[in-house]
Amino acid sequence: MGMPDAEGHGPPDGLPDLPPEWGRVVVPEDPSALAEEAAQVRRELRRRTSAARWRRRLGLTPHADGRPALGLPLLVLLLAVLTTTAGLITVTWPRSPRGGERPTVLPLPSTPVPLVGRSLPALDLVDAEQTPVPLRGLLPAMIILVDGCACAEQVAAAAGAAPAGVRVVSVAGGREVTPAPAVGSPVRALADPTGELRAALHLPAQPGAAPALLVDRDGTVVRVLPELGAPADYRDDLVRLAG
Structure with missing residues (x-):
């Protein structure tokens, strides 16, 4: 059997000698x-x-x-x-060009054709007293949209160039007739409350620009002017409308 430790305790009965570095080994009576x-x-x-x-x-x-x-x-x-x-896949993967590098400028179309050669829509506009006015009842006519520009000088020049029998009609947006027609003016001033004429023209309103439609007596649009210019640009068309 083993030697007793410093306190005089030897290894438990029935156990072989244990290493001295283990110190004193106590076996409890209750294994739990x-x-x-x-x-x-x-x-x-x-x-x-x-x-x-x-x-x-x-x-x-x-x-x-x-x-x-x-x-x-x-x-x-x-x-x-x-x-x-x-990393290589990320670098070499094709990418769509960035839109911010160079802005895309959409130019104003010089010759809009959606209405040319077609019948003018049957629209009812309103006058200064809010009385409905059938647009097709004013033909033949040069119809000028003044919702983006009053362009009083150009409208007056168009009225002066129109031959007898051809009306010049200015059409404002909304229900208010602007500018108010002058007393004795040859221009028939109306307003388009629903904006249908502008929508049919397929031309967005541009500040400082007044587009015009030339419509014959049968209601066919013969020409669209994206921007009203000098009377020399459309005088011949006015003459043909009167024929």
């Missing part, structure tokens, strides 16, 4: 007192077993001859290759 220590030992064993299993799966366990495993270097190399490939 060791339940907590046993559970801790089992947890540690499970942790070590799981760690060893994952090391074997990843190839991190050294070979039997002491050579280091290649699993970790190969894993690092694979990650580097994947990262480089993803």
Whole structure:
């Protein structure tokens, strides 16, 4: 049997000699007192077993001859290759051009044709007293839209160039007739409450521009002027409307 320790206690009966560095070994009478220590030992064993299993799966366990495993270097190399490939794909992937580099300017169409050669829509406009006025009842006519520009001088010049039998009609947007017609003016001033004439023309309102339509007595639009200019530009058309 073993030698007694410094306090005179020897190893428990029935046990072989224990290493002296273990110190005094006390065996409890109730084995349940060791339940907590046993559970801790089992947890540690499970942790070590799981760690060893994952090391074997990843190839991190050294070979039997002491050579280091290649699993970790190969894993690092694979990650580097994947990262480089993803970067190359991102750089070389075709991209749509950015719209902010150069603004796109849509020029005002010089010859809008949606209404040319077609019948003028049957629209009812209103006068200064809000009385409905059928537009087709004023033909033949030169119809000038003044919702973007009053253009009083150009409208007056058009009225002066119109031959007998051809009316000049100014059409404002909304319900208010603007500018108000002067007393004795040859221009028939109306308003388009619904904006249907502007929509049918397919020309957005431009500040400082007054487009015009020349419509014959049968209601066919023979010409569209995107911007009313000098009478010389449309005088011949006015003469043909009177024929």
